Amino acid sequence: MTSIPDPAAGSQVLEAGLASVKQGNYLEAIKLLERFLVTQAGALDRPDAIKAQMGLVMAYARSGRSKKAASLCRELNRSENVKVRAWATQALGEIWEAGKPGSPVEETNSTGFVPFQETSQKSSQAREERPQTSESHPSTRLQRWQPLKKLPPARLQWAEMGTAIALLGLVIGLYGAISTIPVYWTRFITSVLKWSATIQSVEIPFFTIFLGLSILFVASPWLLDALLKGLYGMKLLSTAMLAQYSPESHRLIQRVCQQQKLALPQLGVLPTDVPLSFSYGCHPKIARIVVSQGLLDHLTDDEIATLYASELGHILHWDFCLMSWVTIVLQFPYTLYSQAARAGNWLKARSNLRRQENRLIAVLLGIGGTLCAIVASLAYGIYWLLRWSGLWLSRQRLEYSDRTACNLTGNPNGLTRALLKVAVGTAQAIQKHQQTDHLLQGFDLLTPLGCVAPIHLGSLYPHTSVKSLLIWDQVNPDRRWLALNNSHALMGDRLQRITRYAHHWQLTPEFNLESQNPLVSSQILLQGAPFFGILLGYLMAQILWFVAQILYQFGVEQITWLASDYDLFVSFMLLGFGLGTFLRFNPFFPDLQKRGTQFSASPLPDLVTQPSALPLSSQPIQLEGTLIGRSGLSNWLGQDLILQTPTGCIKLHYVSQFGTIGNLFPPHPADWVSQPVLVTGWFRRGATPWIDADSIRTPTGKTLRSGHQVWSTVLAGVAVLMAIVLIL
Numbered sequence: 001m002t003s004i005p006d007p008a009a010g011s012q013v014l015e016a017g018l019a020s021v022k023q024g025n026y027l028e029a030i031k032l033l034e035r036f037l038v039t040q041a042g043a044l045d046r047p048d049a050i051k052a053q054m055g056l057v058m059a060y061a062r063s064g065r066s067k068k069a070a071s072l073c074r075e076l077n078r079s080e081n082v083k084v085r086a087w088a089t090q091a092l093g094e095i096w097e098a099g100k101p102g103s104p105v106e107e108t109n110s111t112g113f114v115p116f117q118e119t120s121q122k123s124s125q126a127r128e129e130r131p132q133t134s135e136s137h138p139s140t141r142l143q144r145w146q147p148l149k150k151l152p153p154a155r156l157q158w159a160e161m162g163t164a165i166a167l168l169g170l171v172i173g174l175y176g177a178i179s180t181i182p183v184y185w186t187r188f189i190t191s192v193l194k195w196s197a198t199i200q201s202v203e204i205p206f207f208t209i210f211l212g213l214s215i216l217f218v219a220s221p222w223l224l225d226a227l228l229k230g231l232y233g234m235k236l237l238s239t240a241m242l243a244q245y246s247p248e249s250h251r252l253i254q255r256v257c258q259q260q261k262l263a264l265p266q267l268g269v270l271p272t273d274v275p276l277s278f279s280y281g282c283h284p285k286i287a288r289i290v291v292s293q294g295l296l297d298h299l300t301d302d303e304i305a306t307l308y309a310s311e312l313g314h315i316l317h318w319d320f321c322l323m324s325w326v327t328i329v330l331q332f333p334y335t336l337y338s339q340a341a342r343a344g345n346w347l348k349a350r351s352n353l354r355r356q357e358n359r360l361i362a363v364l365l366g367i368g369g370t371l372c373a374i375v376a377s378l379a380y381g382i383y384w385l386l387r388w389s390g391l392w393l394s395r396q397r398l399e400y401s402d403r404t405a406c407n408l409t410g411n412p413n414g415l416t417r418a419l420l421k422v423a424v425g426t427a428q429a430i431q432k433h434q435q436t437d438h439l440l441q442g443f444d445l446l447t448p449l450g451c452v453a454p455i456h457l458g459s460l461y462p463h464t465s466v467k468s469l470l471i472w473d474q475v476n477p478d479r480r481w482l483a484l485n486n487s488h489a490l491m492g493d494r495l496q497r498i499t500r501y502a503h504h505w506q507l508t509p510e511f512n513l514e515s516q517n518p519l520v521s522s523q524i525l526l527q528g529a530p531f532f533g534i535l536l537g538y539l540m541a542q543i544l545w546f547v548a549q550i551l552y553q554f555g556v557e558q559i560t561w562l563a564s565d566y567d568l569f570v571s572f573m574l575l576g577f578g579l580g581t582f583l584r585f586n587p588f589f590p591d592l593q594k595r596g597t598q599f600s601a602s603p604l605p606d607l608v609t610q611p612s613a614l615p616l617s618s619q620p621i622q623l624e625g626t627l628i629g630r631s632g633l634s635n636w637l638g639q640d641l642i643l644q645t646p647t648g649c650i651k652l653h654y655v656s657q658f659g660t661i662g663n664l665f666p667p668h669p670a671d672w673v674s675q676p677v678l679v680t681g682w683f684r685r686g687a688t689p690w691i692d693a694d695s696i697r698t699p700t701g702k703t704l705r706s707g708h709q710v711w712s713t714v715l716a717g718v719a720v721l722m723a724i725v726l727i728l
Contacts, residue, residue, distance in 0.1 A: 014048055018055045026063040030056065038424060039462045050076070050084055057088075061095055067245060070095050071297035141302070142410035142505055151400055153317075159396040160322050166389035167326055168213060174382065176204050213329070217321075220328040221281040221288060227331055228268065232439050234290060237267040245296045246304035248409075253289075256312050256408060265289045265315065274437050275299065275425040278446035279311040280324035287315045298425050303418035306405050307448065310415070313404030319397040320446075326390035327446055330383055334442045337379035341634035344372030348633070370664065373633040377663070380639060387445070387487075394445045395489045402498060412501040413510040419494070420466065422449055427458025427649065434628040434674055436640045450488045452651065452688050456608055457491060460648035464605040466511050470495060472685065474513070475611045478524040482615070483687040490687060526584060527616045530716075533580025537572035544568065571726035574719040581716035589709040590618050592680060592694050600683060604647045613685035621683040621691060627652075627672050635670035636663050643679055643691065651690040652679065657707035669696055669704060681706070 017032030033056040040049040053076055060069035073095065076088035179202045189195040216223070228234035243250035257264050265287040270276060273294035281287040289311045296304065314320040351365035406412045426449065430436055436451055444451040457469060473479060473492020483490055495513050502509040525532060545568065599622045600607065607619065625645035629635055637660075641652035654669050656662030681693040696704045 011048070014052055017052065017059075021055050021059050021062075024062075026059045029059040030063065033059065044075075045079065045081075050079065050081070054084075054087065057091055061091075066095050068297060071293075141413065142507065145410040145505055147407040148403060148501060148504065151403060156317060156319060156393075156396055156400055159393040160319060163322050163326060163390055163393040166392075167329065167386070168210065170386055170389050171213065171329070172204060172206065172209055174385065175209060176202065179204065213325075216328050217325045218282055220324045221286055223328050224280050224324065224331070225288070227335070228270070228290065231335070233271045234268045235271070237269040237291070239264070239267065242267060246301045246308075248301050248305040249308040252305050252309055252408060253312070256309075256316075260316065262287075262315070265312075267291075269293055269296070270439065272429075272437060272439060273297075273425075273432075274429040274440055275422045276440065276443075276447055277307045277311060278443060278448075279314050279320045280327065280446060281315075282321050282324060284315050284318065287320065289315075294425055294429065295422070299418055299421055300414075302409070302411055302414040303421065306409050306411055306415040306418050307422075309405035309408040310401045310448065312408065313401035314397060316404060317397065317400050319393060319400070322393055323390060323397070323446055326386075326393075327443060330386055330390075330445070331442065333379040333383040333386065334438075337376045337383060338438050338442070338634060340372045340376035340379060341632065341636070344369040344376060345632040345634075347372060369633070373636050373663070376633055377636055377660075380637060390445045391485070391487055394487045395483070398489045398494060399497065402494060403501070406498065406501045410505070412498045412505070413507065416495055416498050416510040419448060419491070420461070423454040423458035423491070424461055425458070426451075426454035427461075430455060430642070431459065431628065431644055431649065435630045436642075438634075441640075445487050448488075449491070450486070453486070453488060453491060455642060455649050455651060456689055459644075460605050460608060463603075463647045464609060467513065468605075468609040470513065471609060471611045472613065473687075476613075478527065478614060479687065481524050481528065486687045523614055523616055526587065527614055529580035529584040530577050531580070533576030533578075533583075534573045535576070537574070537576030538569060540576075541569040541572040567726045571723040574726070575723035578716040578719035578723065581712060581719075584616070585709070585712065585716075587616055588618055589682070589712070590620060592620055592682075599680075604645055604650060607683050608648075608650075608685065608689050610685065615684035615686050617683075617685065618692075619683040620681075622678060622680050623650075623691065624676065624678050627669065627675055627677045627696070629670065629673055631670050631673045635673070636668065638669055641669055643677070651688065652693050652696075653690050653708070654693045654696065654704070654706050655708040655711055657705050657710060659707065659711055662707070667702070667704060672696070672698060672702075672704075675699075 013032050013036045017029050017036060020026070020029035020032060033052045036052050037044070037049060037056070040046065040052075044050075044053070053072055057069050057072050057076070060066070060072065070092055073088045073092040077085050077092070079085055079088070183200065183202055186198075186200070225234075239250055239253075242253075253264065256262070263285045265279070265281075266289075268288060268290040270290060270292045272292045274292055275295040275298060276292040277290070277295055279287055279289045289308065291304075291307070295307070299307070311320075314323075347365045347369035351362045351369060354362040354365060402415065405415050409415075426440070440447070440451045460469060470492035473490035474496060476482075479490060492513070495511065499509045499511065499513045598620065600619045604623070607613075607621075610617075613619075623643060623645060625643040628642045628644050628649075629640035635641065638652070638654040641654055642649050643652055652669075658665075675698055678697045679691055679693055680695045680697075681691045684690055684692055692708060693706045694708075695706065
């Protein structure tokens with residue numbers, strides 16, 4: 001089993017790995033060559049990287065890992081180099097020929113492979129022994145272990161109840177907000193335009209909404225089956241095929257289901273190179289566990305088993321039922337967003353083609369594309385809003401599933417390696433495809449790491465140590481508050497817990513993430529000033545209302561109007577939000593245009609690993625790189641903007657100077673995807689780091705200015721003015 005590679009890899013590691021292949025030390029060769037390739041993330045087409053991949057193919061094939069060898073051959077077959085493609089094609093053919101029953105065993109052949117023996121009893125025996133003898137981690141895996149005590153279920157149960165209430169409340173609130181739009185329009189035309197119209201009352205069908213959500217809960221496994229098969233190409237994964245990739249996973253599922261008297265979950269595989277795993281269903285007896293081909297190809301036997309064990313943990317704790325329910329509700333707006341954006345892109349492209357032939361048709365097609373863009377943006381906003389209902393449970397349930405995975409496998413180090421490899425593999429896939437996969441984002445609440453955290457963690461890993469990348473997660477005093485908008489628990493917290501499990505069993509941990517003393521200085525009050533202002537405004541309104549009630553009881557009627565004026569609550573909350581935003585503005589947006597502004601000269605890994613950094617720190621920064629993300633209307637709101645630099649990737653936040661209306665007019669940042677850019681803005685470090693862009697400039701001199709600070713001021717000013725109007 002291979003370890004997560006050391007970041008300090010170089011030419012010496014490559015030479016040592018290739019030498020190990022020649023000497024027949026294939027396990028050592030695999031470890032060294034995998035280590036070297038991790039340092040080459042984003043540059044796998046370089047000669048040294050190609051040489052390392054070829055050597056790795058030979059090492060995989062000779063050590064009996066034909067599936068991994070074949071997968072890597074398929075990757076090499078996409079190379080622009082004709083000779084590399086020819087080599088990969090020949091090697092792939094020999095691997096499959098060697099895997100046929102009765103194929104001859106040769107010591108060497110034209111590509112240097114030893115044919116893989118599948119048919120002998122020796123092969124079956126090797127599969128049984130491999131999970132129990134750690135090839136490169138002899139001291140990091142238990143053979144027999146006493147399971148850890150189960151966690152009290154109360155926290156998970158509270159999160160499940162909160163999720164159900166939040167989802168029901170958000171759906172009802174959203175329905176109510178949409179239903180009141182005609183009411184406000186009628187009030188406008190009757191009071192301002194002086195037209196005659198009847199104001200209709202709004203009735204929210206609580207029972208119908210509850211019934212509809214209940215039907216979705218029961219139907220969620222079949223609806224998700226249809227969606228995953230229809231849009232993402234999911235296919236069934238037989239237990240026999242799983243046993244070829246991970247014999248330990250096969251035995252684990254059989255054993256756990258037999259012990260817990262559960263039906264075997266239906267297994268599926270998704271044809272994507274993004275390493276994914278998740279489970280869904282409305283009852284443990286009809287559960288599904290889905291993994292991706294990328295996970296099967298790039299993780300080892302025991303690492304795959306720990307992730308299957310984690311999904312079994314979700315099933316055993318029943319939390320997968322609620323998460324499946326949230327996920328299927330989210331798929332309605334998210335699928336509408338992705339498909340409307342795709343249709344809009346098609347219409348825009350046809351509009352450009354028809355511009356010379358028939359301008360009227362071109363204009364109509366363009367209008368249709370714009371309408372699709374508006375629909376896609378509204379649908380994405382609804383998805384983002386409803387997603388909040390599942391965040392608490394999504395974070396909470398990971399502690400339970402990680403502990404269950406360790407209990408079922410006795411392999412906390414394997415789980416550590418699996419999670420880090422998922423992060424690295426996800427970052428590599430995003431860089432390779434130049435965008436975040438819709439599958440990864442749409443199902444992000446179900447996956448082991450989500451779609452945002454791996455971007456910096458997986459891409460920066462080759463350039464700095466794991467401990468330095470995770471130190472913020474362990475010691476920052478405000479990390480809990482700043483992670484409230486995250487779908488997953490902080491990676492540092494998770495791996496530190498898993499390290500404690502290893503210590504409990506007296507194992508040598510994969511990474512010695514010892515407990516750190518948290519920093520004590522906190523700026524969370526200023527950081528969250530707009531939101532604390534809302535809370536303070538509500539409390540002040542509540543106090544005034546309470547005082548008015550008491551004075552009324554004593555016969556003082558001068559301020560009794562406060563006891564019946566409920567607009568007071570809204571006005572004070574708006575006032576608190578506006579004043580809090582103004583209070584935070586200067587430290588949040590330090591002037592970048594002032595002469596002598598010092599932009600940070602620190603490389604990206606150094607900025608990310610500062611343990612006390614906050615979004616409020618607002619370090620001015622200029623960074624060059626390649627802009628990646630979705631192109632076209634699916635990135636109309638800047639949902640998927642990432643700056644890819646030589647030392648890693650980081651998310652970008654961009655707001656048009658004209659607000660949402662500005663998205664109707666070009667240019668958009670999505671138009672510059674795959675181009676080199678210079679980004680000027682403020683580096684912010686939260687649970688995930690990002691750059692709040694002030695400007696994005698191309699080498700040709702084209703510049704986009706962001707309007708975040710402008711619209712922050714406008715929003716605060718409007719809130720204060722509305723508060724004053726309501727009070728008066």
